[in-house]
Amino acid sequence: MELRPKSTPTEKEPVNIPSAGPSARIDAWWWLVVLVVGLAVLLIVAKSDPFWNILLFVRDGLVVTVLVTVTAFIFTLIVGMFGGLGRLSQNRIVYGISSLYVELVRGIPLLVQLIWWYFAFPVVIQQIGRWLNISTLANYQVNAIFIAVVGLVVCYGAYMSEIYRAGIQSVPKGQVEAARSLGMSYVQTMRYVVLPQAFRVILPPVGNEFIALLKDSSLVSVVAVADMTRRGREFMATHFNPIEVWTMVALLYLVMTLFSARMVAWAEKKSRFER
């Protein structure tokens, strides 16, 4: 017997590095989907009162949740792009403002931000309106969904800025030099060369942000937006069945996040390119 540590690979036994390949992920995903959807269907069929009633009741809240999430996400992508570019700007003022924004927003809980936007912001506007004697401002009333989306965008835009910054920084400097040496302007270079490449890099974290946003959108229920969570609370208030309501609501959120994760994985696969 030769003396050799057990882990030393020999020619006959090539080292197999275990990896969670794409197939492993797909399997896990399918299992979860079967489990979650199966459970939801089972509950609805087996005990349609109250589960089917809950579903019918929170239906419009589900639409609001999706609407708020998708709208906020689209604007988050735009705000994040400018924030990220600002964080990389040579211009000190632009850099200063974008850094201040990111640092300020990251340090305040989202729930507090949403409450501020809903309760404090309109008062600020009304005060300004009174000072300037502009009656439209003095009588300003917020639209709950609008201000909730604003709150989500401001908060998630800051996180997204940092993701964009990292993505833009991951594009090799030579790509910019090549574009500029061909006479392309800064804006053209960003639009056609840097951002398309950065976007592919940041797709996974951006996808995560979408899922996080979907879940955090439940916080808007405290600022008078009738989303799925708020509708669930309303149902519970009249029917007094917390287990059924919150199990159903949790399952519905799970279905949405599971399918979002799937879409992100699909988009990632679509946009992959080699360097």
Next chain:
Amino acid sequence: MEPIIHVENVHKHFGKVHALCGVNLDVYKGEVVVVVGPSGSGKSTLLRCINRLEEYDAGKIVVDSIPLDSAENINAVRCEVGMVFQSFNLFAHLMVMENICLAQRVVRKRSKEECRKIALDLLTKVGIPEKAKNYPAQLSGGQQQRVAIARALAMNPRIMLFDEPTSALDPEMIKEVLDVMLALANEGMTMVVVSHEMGFARAAANRVIFMDEGQIIEEGTPDKLFASPNNERTKLFLSKVLH
């Protein structure tokens, strides 16, 4: 005759390093100038100052009668000056065809058909028309560099700058790139080439410039400079690179 590139007393610092110490250089239309020198001698920096990828601290550069002073002029000069990099720098997310078409479309405002026609002609010229639909990562280094040359030529530059175009290539691919460059030189393109390919310098250069420590030490025809350099530093350098 007015030089097409006029470099006058240009200085450049990187922090405490004095990368260019008062460089003067005139390049005339149709000339092929090869710049040699040890690493860190400022050759690449000089080249990158000519299309203002690098800002210089003092001095004056005029390209094709356009002084490099305003943002507008810099972009105008960059349209006239093609650049080829050591690391190719093809746009990694675009196919070869799109690589060559992009700047034509957004800078030169050419139509899609015109861009594609020019691109295909140039790909034929560099010998790889069949790679139009490939991504850069699917090409060999030599092929990538030839695409990079085609991409620069598509803008109809009056001058081509080459920054060590063969240094990142495997030996068997160097020739295919040098052949393209040689053909370009024979067509009368004005070229400034930073390279250690002495064979290319002998075959194509009108003038070889030796740089060291941010200064032009010596210049002359390749025959003269390689055979009988005047300066000690030139002799020392050439003894190391000429075999």
